[in-house]
Amino acid sequence: MFAEIIAIGDELLIGQTIDTNSAWIGEQLSLMGIQVHQTCSITDEEAHIIDALNDATKRAQVVIITGGLGPTKDDLTKHTLCKYFDTELVLDTDILKRLEGLYKKYDVPFNAVNEEQALLPKDCITLPNERGTASGMWFEKDDTVYISLPGVPYEMRGILQKEGFPRLAKHFDTPTLVHKTVRTMGAAESKIAKIIEDWAESLNQYSLKLAYLPSPGAVRLRISGEASADANIDLEKIVQQKVDELPALIGEYIYGYEKETIEEVVGNLLIAQGKTLGTAESCTGGSISRLLTRLSGSSAYFKGGIVSYANDVKINILNVSTEDIEEHGAVSQQVVEQMAANARELLQTDYTIATSGVAGPTGGSEEKPVGTVWIAVASKTDIRSKKLTLPYDNRERNILVSANYALGFLRTEFLLTSSRKL
Amino acid sequence: MFAEIIAIGDELLIGQTIDTNSAWIGEQLSLMGIQVHQTCSITDEEAHIIDALNDATKRAQVVIITGGLGPTKDDLTKHTLCKYFDTELVLDTDILKRLEGLYKKYDVPFNAVNEEQALLPKDCITLPNERGTASGMWFEKDDTVYISLPGVPYEMRGILQKEGFPRLAKHFDTPTLVHKTVRTMGAAESKIAKIIEDWAESLNQYSLKLAYLPSPGAVRLRISGEASADANIDLEKIVQQKVDELPALIGEYIYGYEKETIEEVVGNLLIAQGKTLGTAESCTGGSISRLLTRLSGSSAYFKGGIVSYANDVKINILNVSTEDIEEHGAVSQQVVEQMAANARELLQTDYTIATSGVAGPTGGSEEKPVGTVWIAVASKTDIRSKKLTLPYDNRERNILVSANYALGFLRTEFLLTSSRKL
Numbered sequence: 001m002f003a004e005i006i007a008i009g010d011e012l013l014i015g016q017t018i019d020t021n022s023a024w025i026g027e028q029l030s031l032m033g034i035q036v037h038q039t040c041s042i043t044d045e046e047a048h049i050i051d052a053l054n055d056a057t058k059r060a061q062v063v064i065i066t067g068g069l070g071p072t073k074d075d076l077t078k079h080t081l082c083k084y085f086d087t088e089l090v091l092d093t094d095i096l097k098r099l100e101g102l103y104k105k106y107d108v109p110f111n112a113v114n115e116e117q118a119l120l121p122k123d124c125i126t127l128p129n130e131r132g133t134a135s136g137m138w139f140e141k142d143d144t145v146y147i148s149l150p151g152v153p154y155e156m157r158g159i160l161q162k163e164g165f166p167r168l169a170k171h172f173d174t175p176t177l178v179h180k181t182v183r184t185m186g187a188a189e190s191k192i193a194k195i196i197e198d199w200a201e202s203l204n205q206y207s208l209k210l211a212y213l214p215s216p217g218a219v220r221l222r223i224s225g226e227a228s229a230d231a232n233i234d235l236e237k238i239v240q241q242k243v244d245e246l247p248a249l250i251g252e253y254i255y256g257y258e259k260e261t262i263e264e265v266v267g268n269l270l271i272a273q274g275k276t277l278g279t280a281e282s283c284t285g286g287s288i289s290r291l292l293t294r295l296s297g298s299s300a301y302f303k304g305g306i307v308s309y310a311n312d313v314k315i316n317i318l319n320v321s322t323e324d325i326e327e328h329g330a331v332s333q334q335v336v337e338q339m340a341a342n343a344r345e346l347l348q349t350d351y352t353i354a355t356s357g358v359a360g361p362t363g364g365s366e367e368k369p370v371g372t373v374w375i376a377v378a379s380k381t382d383i384r385s386k387k388l389t390l391p392y393d394n395r396e397r398n399i400l401v402s403a404n405y406a407l408g409f410l411r412t413e414f415l416l417t418s419s420r421k422l
Numbered sequence: 423m424f425a426e427i428i429a430i431g432d433e434l435l436i437g438q439t440i441d442t443n444s445a446w447i448g449e450q451l452s453l454m455g456i457q458v459h460q461t462c463s464i465t466d467e468e469a470h471i472i473d474a475l476n477d478a479t480k481r482a483q484v485v486i487i488t489g490g491l492g493p494t495k496d497d498l499t500k501h502t503l504c505k506y507f508d509t510e511l512v513l514d515t516d517i518l519k520r521l522e523g524l525y526k527k528y529d530v531p532f533n534a535v536n537e538e539q540a541l542l543p544k545d546c547i548t549l550p551n552e553r554g555t556a557s558g559m560w561f562e563k564d565d566t567v568y569i570s571l572p573g574v575p576y577e578m579r580g581i582l583q584k585e586g587f588p589r590l591a592k593h594f595d596t597p598t599l600v601h602k603t604v605r606t607m608g609a610a611e612s613k614i615a616k617i618i619e620d621w622a623e624s625l626n627q628y629s630l631k632l633a634y635l636p637s638p639g640a641v642r643l644r645i646s647g648e649a650s651a652d653a654n655i656d657l658e659k660i661v662q663q664k665v666d667e668l669p670a671l672i673g674e675y676i677y678g679y680e681k682e683t684i685e686e687v688v689g690n691l692l693i694a695q696g697k698t699l700g701t702a703e704s705c706t707g708g709s710i711s712r713l714l715t716r717l718s719g720s721s722a723y724f725k726g727g728i729v730s731y732a733n734d735v736k737i738n739i740l741n742v743s744t745e746d747i748e749e750h751g752a753v754s755q756q757v758v759e760q761m762a763a764n765a766r767e768l769l770q771t772d773y774t775i776a777t778s779g780v781a782g783p784t785g786g787s788e789e790k791p792v793g794t795v796w797i798a799v800a801s802k803t804d805i806r807s808k809k810l811t812l813p814y815d816n817r818e819r820n821i822l823v824s825a826n827y828a829l830g831f832l833r834t835e836f837l838l839t840s841s842r843k844l
Contacts, residue, residue, distance in 0.1 A: 012445065012448070012461070013448050013452075013457075013458040013459070013460070013461065014448055014449060014452040014458070015444075015445040015446055015447070015448040015449025015450070015452065016445075016449070016635065017445070018440065018441075018442055018445045019440075019441070019444075019445070020440055022437075022441075022463070023434070023437040023438075023439070023440045023441070024437055025437070026434070026435050026436055026437040027436060027437025027438070028437070030435075030436040030437065035435075036435040036436070037435070037464075037465065037470075038435070038462055038463065038464050038465075038470075038474075039434070039435065039462065039463045040460055040461065040462040040463075041444070041460065041461045041462075042459075042460050043459065043460075048459075048460075052460075055477070213438065279708075279729070281708075285711055285712055285714070285715025285716070285720075286701075286703075286708030286709065286710070286711030286712040286715060286727065286729065287708065287712050288708070289707055289708030289729045289731070290707055290708040290709050290712045292707070293706075293707025293708060293729075293731060293821075294707070294817070294818060294821070296781075296782070296783055296784060296817055297784075298707075298731075299731060299732065302731055302732075303731060303732040303734070303735050304728065304729045304730045304731040304732055304735035304739075305708065305728075305729040305731075306726065306727075306728055306729075306739075307701070307708065307711045307715070307726045307727040307728075307729070308726050309711070309715060309720075309721060309724055309725060309726040309727075310721065310724075310725040310726055312725070312770070313725050313726035313769060316768075316770070317726075317728075317768060317769070346738075346739060347735060347739070348734070348738070359718075360718070361718055362718060362719075395716070395718055396716060399715075399716070
């Protein structure tokens with residue numbers, strides 16, 4: 001079964017807005033077993049919308065339309081859909097009540113323009129929008145389903161998750177699909193592939209599929225299974241069993257599952273163990289503490305950090321030895337370990353992460369090329385450090401990967417000591 | 423004149439990659455006066471590529487194709503284009519020489535697979551790729567121009583900027599267009615529009631156009647002018663003159679021009695004045711120092727910072743008064759000013775920026791709702807502070823806007839003292 005996505009809006013064509021909706025919808029549909037054949041972005045013009053609907057109808061059984069539902073644009077999409085499906089706008093009293101309640105809640109006067117949002121095509125199923133005022137719409141014509149959604153990503157996602165996807169699964173009786181994601185860090189795709197070769201082979205027994213999704217410094221593994229709606233197997237259990245076999249093979253590289261980020265995983269471990277964390281950052285320049293504090297609730301374990309960008313901040317605040325900086329350079333094991341240990345005392349935390357490296361694009365040397373980064377973690381009784389040699393000449397990438405690796409190093413070297421296998 | 427963009431790649435349709443290329447190309451073409459009518463993303467299949475080319479040809483005089491040129495995909499796009507334009511692949515010896523040189527430079531052996539990248543359609547103009555191995559291709563058929571480009575954004579942009587756009591301008595004899603961007607912070611679009619009402623009216627004299635491009639906490643103004651190639655006017659000068667009139671009207675909100683970011687502007691002012699900067703961050707959690715250190719060369723003025731997330735870090739390291747925290751709370755003028763002043767002494771910088779606020783989504787109160795942020799800047803002789811009341815309930819947005827505003831506050835209150843108008 002094929003789907004197409006039509007994104008409506010001049011702002012997409014002049015590059016003012018990047019269309020992230022189509023990628024998200026494409027991912028979700030493909031996880032449901034519905035293949036997206038084509039997506040397009042078009043202008044806010046009636047004739048263009050109708051052409052695009054005609055074209056998509058020729059190729060797809062599911063057509064998802066985003067955008068053009070805002071009241072400022074005179075609801076062009078809604079009127080055009082009425083024309084296309086030969087119907088008319090009528091007042092949806094349920095939606096009207098919901099909108100009135102919403103405006104009352106925020107103490108905003110409700111007027112005629114707002115009431116427009118409760119006018120919806122007669123021959124459609126209204127898909128309520130719990131996150132905004134523009135409702136979703138579900139049309140059926142011949143063998144094709146059309147879903148029209150607002151362009152605001154948060155609203156569009158809410159409607160599809162709550163209404164659109166479950167209805168599609170039911171309407172088309174799509175097979176049951178189970179996907180599980182395993183997140184790894186510290187090993188290239190090729191290295192992981194070699195270690196889990198036999199395991200990957202064993203997936204064939206249940207026709208499970210494996211996908212590698214690489215990103216800088218990390219590789220996600222996605223294990224997928226499919227079963228017809230009437231198959232008498234517990235697919236969820238089968239996929240989970242295969243996932244559970246991975247830690248014995250690549251446990252040292254696995255840091256999380258599904259949507260977890262390394263900072264969430266580290267945060268949860270710190271909470272579970274009742275420990276606190278601080279940072280001492282040079283080349284990462286605040287990126288580690290930014291990642292940590294981006295999470296609401298991080299104050300439960302993150303106390304703070306020192307960004308010791310200049311050497312005299314390393315010396316004066318972090319008490320790093322001037323002689324060691326002169327002898328070994330700021331990017332060295334000696335310096336990064338002192339940064340970690342001394343920051344821990346200063347911040348009075350259980351652990352401290354430190355970084356010092358050459359993020360580039362300038363500042364590299366033959367001995368310490370761009371991408372050379374020392375990371376260290378200190379506890380009350382121990383200091384461990386590691387030298388990274390990153391292959392990027394991109395400053396932002398070196399910083400981000402170093403920050404992620406440093407958090408991963410804390411996890412493997414200290415937070416997992418009970419089950420550590422290195 | 424209309425353009426269409428065809429992005430080729432299954433990874434776009436399953437949401438593994440977000441297509442940012444089409445938005446960038448759309449923006450650049452619209453700045454050249456070429457209107458993008460439609461963009462689409464399609465599968466890596468020959469029949470699908472040919473259908474998409476046929477459809478685009480019906481509607482556009484410029485068709486830009488991205489993706490499908492990597493050697494791992496067997497150059498499907500290249501072969502399909504040969505079929506579509508009824509031509510064949512031949513060895514391009516100039517490109518071959520360039521590739522051999524590139525591989526020699528990086529000391530990588532050159533083999534038959536690499537040589538494939540020098541096989542190019544006979545009836546096309548090769549557009550050299552200075553940033554990679556897949557060349558761009560320029561075809562002409564009837565009245566339409568087709569440009570095929572690699573999908574890697576950095577390579578695609580390089581080829582278009584160096585070869586594609588200048589050739590398009592020449593081929594279609596496009597009018598001269600001049601665009602200038604003025605970047606503002608601290609005033610809503612409606613406020614700026616009211617202040618510059620007469621000025622905006624005066625643009626009509628030269629048929630100049632004004633566009634407002636808002637983003638969280640900032641508004642860009644884009645002033646555009648158009649002249650036919652043979653018009654005897656200095657359009658560049660006319661647009662610049664109008665831009666030069668803006669500081670007298672909204673000077674306090676203008677922080678930069680064209681692509682400048684606030685951290686770049688602040689960095690350049692610090693360099694020009696030979697001053698240094700430090701940070702003391704609570705609610706922004708390292709984001710200000712991250713913005714500053716993201717720039718290569720920032721070590722010339724940025725010495726470091728303290729992320730004092732926990733109150734005891736504010737007290738123990740930054741010497742903030744315990745009594746003031748208890749009496750006024752951590753999110754208060756008293757605390758943020760002490761953070762700034764004491765961090766400056768500790769870091770031994772000329773200026774220090776401090777923040778303390780409620781980023782949300784939790785932690786707000788009636789007195790200090792989510793979005794309440796105190797910012798302060800200290801110099802050796804002065805401390806200034808300001809309370810922000812941001813309208814967002816989005817944590818990341820509150821953090822980013824606070825960080826930007828804090829940098830902007832340093833700029834207006836201290837770095838511009840000579841020309842300040844507040």
